[in-house]
Amino acid sequence: EAQVTQNPRYLITVTGKKLTVTCSQNMNHEYMSWYRQDPGLGLRQIYYSMNVEVTDKGDVPEGYKVSRKEKRNFPLILESPSPNQTSLYFCASSPRGGGSDTQYFGPGTRLTVL
Amino acid sequence: GENVEQHPSTLSVQEGDSAVIKCTYSDSASNYFPWYKQELGKRPQLIIDIRSNVGEKKDQRIAVTLNKTAKHFSLHITETQPEDSAVYFCAAHFSGSARQLTFGSGTQLTVLP
Numbered sequence: 160e161a162q163v164t165q166n167p168r169y170l171i172t173v174t175g176k177k178l179t180v181t182c183s184q185n186m187n188h189e190y191m192s193w194y195r196q197d198p199g200l201g202l203r204q205i206y207y208s209m210n211v212e213v214t215d216k217g218d219v220p221e222g223y224k225v226s227r228k229e230k231r232n233f234p235l236i237l238e239s240p241s242p243n244q245t246s247l248y249f250c251a252s253s254p255r256g257g258g259s260d261t262q263y264f265g266p267g268t269r270l271t272v273l
Numbered sequence: 274g275e276n277v278e279q280h281p282s283t284l285s286v287q288e289g290d291s292a293v294i295k296c297t298y299s300d301s302a303s304n305y306f307p308w309y310k311q312e313l314g315k316r317p318q319l320i321i322d323i324r325s326n327v328g329e330k331k332d333q334r335i336a337v338t339l340n341k342t343a344k345h346f347s348l349h350i351t352e353t354q355p356e357d358s359a360v361y362f363c364a365a366h367f368s369g370s371a372r373q374l375t376f377g378s379g380t381q382l383t384v385l386p
Binding site: 204 | 319
């Protein structure tokens, strides 16, 4: 089944404790991105990747890191999480990027930073 | 950068009535305008999209209209049903940008039985 998967789905952590949210897609998509969703703010892009080893900042990259060592995986790393990073996170992929492709979203990761 | 404003933030309609959600965008070079539906606890999913060379597109009970001059586009849902209750997001893509999409803030649609 073609899909985007994320793990974990739920995470409660404490300030400063490094964490990684994994994202994987099995559709051979070139483009992957991370969004955070907050009430009243919609979906805001954190980072995106046009292809392997190519990543760039979205609209809200502060406090996050990403890597794209393999085409299928695009982990989101929070080196020192803070309470303002409490949010619902979505990974997404699309065949080619460029904005005119359908985005396929993962199931979401709800993160709480205490 | 690109900015997308979406209104209203909440919308309640009676089952069978129509619902309209409106979005405006800031960059006149935007060329692709999708709409995503997010049911409670689920991921956003594309329901319809329109490109800048088209003024209107329909898919059964759902339609999207685009006014490039005014830089706004709208989602129209006719004969609403309880299963249409969800959060709807509009988005716009700026031609030439690698950043994919800029999303609106979302509209919580509630269809009352």
